[in-house]
Amino acid sequence: MDRNQRTSLAIALRQRYQESRKAEKSSILDEFVAVTGFHRKYATRVLLDPAAEIVPARSVAYKKVYDEAVKETLIVLGKASDRICGKRLKAIIPVLLASLEGHNRLKLDAEVRERVLASVSVSHYVFM
Incomplete structure (x- = not known):
């Protein structure tokens, strides 16, 4: 309608x-x-209300944040970290990525690796 x-x-x-x-x-x-x-x-x-305007419901189109390669890499990293929460996963992605690549468990193109690392914000704090 x-x-x-x-x-x-x-x-x-x-x-x-x-x-x-x-x-x-x-x-x-x-x-x-x-x-x-x-x-x-x-x-x-x-x-x-006779002055009420009938507003159609809006469908929201979200833009994709990650392409398929980055999404798959993030899923692998999430599984390797025993599915820790996103906040903590975000903090250890650079370390986990280097470790998995060093042990030949993960092989990424340079472009995909950069996009995965770019998904991690610089403004996070890692407490040791």
């Missing part, structure tokens, strides 16, 4: 909703929520 259809439905139901009793309001509201997919409280506001 697009925005114009939801608006016309709200206008059509608004008068009937405002003039009806509580039991009737509940059934009208149930019908309106089922058709539009709105949250119940938002649907109530739309039907009660």
